[in-house]
Amino acid sequence: MANLIGINLAMQTTFNESGEVDYNAYEKLIEQYIEAGVHGLVLGAGSGQHPYLTEAECNKLYEIGIKRINGRVNVICQTSALNVDEVIRRxxxxxxxxxxxxxxxxxxxxxxxxxxxxxxxxxEIDAAVSIDIVGYNIPQSTQISVSPELLSRLQGLKNFNYIKDSGGDFTIHQQYIQSGGGVLNGCDTIALYAFLAGTKGAIWGAANYMPRETVQLFNFVQEKQYEEALALWNKMLPSLLLIQTTNYIPSVLYAAHLRGFGTGILRKPQRAITEQEATVLKAALQPLLNG
Known part of the structure; x- marks a missing residue:
């Protein structure tokens, strides 16, 4: 079983102005995130615009990324697809x-x-692979909620050892934790409280623009430095609340580019945030930029 404890950054995919994957920028970004101290990288994540990447692009991202990472941090690859045979192939x-x-x-x-x-x-997927599977609960996007009862059944499979919970329902999140399996928080705005409740860590999209802060928050909780954790959380929260309630991926990529991470370019049909939205986002980021 892989040890996925800590901050697993749901990594953006870098694109150039022509909308093609910029693999050189991608490798540079991997180095930046590892230097920032993250415990793992999720390649082809939702924040990496997975639905708009081809299977061949995903495969190349994984090959290049895994080679560049070279065992320094954990690597989680998203291999989601609608067709079961394709999921298994990926x-x-x-x-x-x-x-x-x-x-x-x-x-x-x-x-x-x-x-x-x-x-x-x-x-069926579990029977076809030999490494850990991280299930993914995000009912607001899939219209499917993984019940705590179903999670307990899934944990009986040989490789289903983790679930990423992006649902934001803290009651369900704690029920997941009580099941005894590996739970990774995926809802940005409850991260601090999930860590306090005992979740193993996070698969975190907003870590794209604040990798050091997310790692520090996790470390503060592990070290029982709760006052320091809350002070840091209060700097993080304004932008987290904003991105969670507006255009998530475009906002995350804008903020990341603003802070020197990635190209900031989206792949169609994603659209950049407006100038007005950018102004509001910059204001929400000020507590981080100031301290």
Whole structure:
């Protein structure tokens, strides 16, 4: 079982002005994030605009990324797809390339939504790979909620050892933790409280623009420096609340570019934030920039 404790940064994908993946910028960015102290990188994450990447692009990102990372931090590759055979093909490729774990969404468009159907989906994938599977609960995007009861069943599979919970329901999050499995918070605005509740760590999109701060927050909680954690959290929270309630990915990439991480370029159909939105975001970032 991979040790995914800590901050697993849901890494952006770097694009050039023509909308092509900029692999040189991508390797530079990996170095920046590792230098910032993150415990893991999630390649092909939602924050990396996974739905708008081809399978070939994902495979190349994973191969280049894993080689560049070279065991210095954990590597989680998102291998989500609607077709089960494609998920298995993508997953086996990532495993062969050297991934430590796979992040896989449930069948998010007109697939099964009942517990038995979801269990079978993951069971078939689990049987085809030999590394950890990180399930993914994000009901606001998939219209599927992984129940605590289903999570307990899934934990009986040989490789299903973690779940990323982006749902934001703190009651369910704590039920997940009580199940005894590996829980990684994915909802930015409850991160501090998830750490206090005992979650193993996070798969965190906003870490793209504040990698050092997210690591420091996690470390403060581990070291029981709660006053310091709360003070840092209060600097982080204004921008977290804003991005969570507006255009998440465009805002994260804008903030990251502003702070020197990545190219800031989106792939269509994503659209850049407006000048007015940028002004509001800069104001929300001020507590971080000032201290």
């Amino acid at each position: 997953s086996r490729h990532a495993e062969k390339a050297g991934a430590d774990a796979l992040m896989i969404l449930p069948p998010y468009f007109e697939g099964p939504t009942d517990d038995d159907g979801l269990f079978e989906f993951y069971r």
